[in-house]
Amino acid sequence: MGFLIGIDIGGTNVVCGLTDAAGKLLHKLKQPTEALMGSSHVFDKIKLMVEELLRIAGLGREDISAIGVGTPGFIDPIQGITLFAGNLQWVQVPTAEEIRKRTGIPTYIDNDVRMYVYGEAVCGAAKGYEHVLGITIGTGLAAAVINQGKLYYGGGFMAGELGHIVMPDIPYVCGCGLQGCLETAVSATGIARQATELLQRGRSSILRDWLDGAHEDKLTAAEVSKAYDEGDSLAIEVMNHTGRLLGRGLANAVTLYSPDVIVIGGGVALAGERLFAPMREQLQKSVYRGYWDRLSIVTATMIDDAGIVGSAMSASNRLDV
Numbered sequence: 341m342g343f344l345i346g347i348d349i350g351g352t353n354v355v356c357g358l359t360d361a362a363g364k365l366l367h368k369l370k371q372p373t374e375a376l377m378g379s380s381h382v383f384d385k386i387k388l389m390v391e392e393l394l395r396i397a398g399l400g401r402e403d404i405s406a407i408g409v410g411t412p413g414f415i416d417p418i419q420g421i422t423l424f425a426g427n428l429q430w431v432q433v434p435t436a437e438e439i440r441k442r443t444g445i446p447t448y449i450d451n452d453v454r455m456y457v458y459g460e461a462v463c464g465a466a467k468g469y470e471h472v473l474g475i476t477i478g479t480g481l482a483a484a485v486i487n488q489g490k491l492y493y494g495g496g497f498m499a500g501e502l503g504h505i506v507m508p509d510i511p512y513v514c515g516c517g518l519q520g521c522l523e524t525a526v527s528a529t530g531i532a533r534q535a536t537e538l539l540q541r542g543r544s545s546i547l548r549d550w551l552d553g554a555h556e557d558k559l560t561a562a563e564v565s566k567a568y569d570e571g572d573s574l575a576i577e578v579m580n581h582t583g584r585l586l587g588r589g590l591a592n593a594v595t596l597y598s599p600d601v602i603v604i605g606g607g608v609a610l611a612g613e614r615l616f617a618p619m620r621e622q623l624q625k626s627v628y629r630g631y632w633d634r635l636s637i638v639t640a641t642m643i644d645d646a647g648i649v650g651s652a653m654s655a656s657n658r659l660d661v
Contacts, residue, residue: 342405343397345390345445346652348452349411351375351427354382356389357648358397361405361656363463365645367396375428379438382428387442407447408655410455410647411435416497417450426515448655452647454491454500456605456640457484459650464642466603473599474640475502475590476606481523485597491654492597503527505589522589526582528608531561534578545574565611579611580618587622594627594635605640612639 343366348355350373357368369389373382390407394400413425420436422428440447457466457474466472472486481503485492493499503523504516512533514521524530536559539548547567551559567575590602608615616637624632640646 342403343399344652344656345393345404345407346455346648346650346655347386347389347407347409347439348455348647348651349373349382349386349409349428350452351412354386354389355644355648356386356393357645357652358393358399359649359652363459363649363653365649367393368645368648369393373428375430379428379430379433379435383435383438383442386439390443390445401444404445406652406655406659407439407443407445408455408651408653408658409435409439409447409449410452410651411449412452414497415449415451417448417493420447420449422449446655446659448658450491450651450654451484451497453482454484455650455654456647457603457650458486458491458654459642459646459648460603460605460640461486461650462489462653463649464603464646465638465640466601469600469636471598471600472603473590473593473597473601474603474605477527477586477604477608478606479528481526481586481589483593485599487597489657502589502593505592507585507588510585522585526586526589528561531564531578531582531608532559534581535559535564535574538574538578543574546570546572547574561608561611565614568614579614583615583618584622586615587619588626590619590623591626594623594631598631600634601636601638603638603640605643605646609639 344359346357353370354373355370358366411422414423422430422433422435436447436449460466461472470488475483483500483502505522506520510520510525512524513519514524564575568579
């Protein structure tokens with residue numbers, strides 16, 4: 341088996357990495373996605389990035405076994421089509437074929453969160469576990485399940501949408517059209533939204549001193565975490581509430597999938613115990629003891645590289661099928 345290339349296409353950046361057959365990342369390049377210039381522009385950019393990786397490594401195309409690509413949104417990994425990716429403005433884009441035509445290398449695509457979790461499962465924090473539930477908490481909340489080294493897709497490749505579990509006590513309308521989706525509260529935007537609403541109701545907080553009152557809508561989750569560390573009661577309330585909501589959502593997933601480990605990544609994971617302590621407390625209360633006693637909860641360790649490595653290793657596996 342030769343070398344592999346993993347690609348993570350995001351709304352802001354495209355990251356390409358070269359790995360060996362075991363998933364060790366050897367070289368990495370990052371460039372702005374420039375999605376507004378169209379999918380062909382992005383694919384042309386990827387072609388040049390792949391060529392640059394080969395040049396840096398002193399390799400030829402014949403040395404690369406496969407390219408794996410993680411893209412946001414709804415994906416048909418069998419047909420290699422990005423069905424819908426809102427932040428890229430892509431609809432029915434034949435991503436795998438377009439990249440293969442430009443590079444001459446077998447190409448496979450999948451959802452970016454699945455690839456992130458797969459990377460952590462095969463080479464990161466969840467390595468060695470057979471049954472992995474991975475979640476990412478950023479501007480939204482997403483999840484993926486790995487069962488004995490294989491991704492679980494569900495019907496229509498739609499399994500893992502933890503962020504769209506509806507909870508009756510969440511009042512926010514989601515971009516999907518439903519009211520009460522978990523990610524409208526358990527996310528960076530959700531944390532900021534909760535804190536902003538409490539400020540607008542007149543609650544006292546150090547956050548009010550930090551912000552111009554006319555710009556409360558610019559509050560960030562990072563600022564809420566900072567206020568938490570200052571002992572601010574509003575920030576502590578928001579983080580505790582968010583953690584408990586996450587625990588309730590995870591209880592549904594744990595009961596359905598019975599994972600050995602939950603691996604948590606994404607920008608909001610940097611909140612650490614501010615969020616995880618109430619999450620664990622709520623999760624323990626919400627699942628049968630048989631699930632809890634055998635469950636490990638870990639933080640992602642590969643950070644920005646998990647999606648690249650996961651994409652590369654997943655492509656390698658699919659090449660062998």
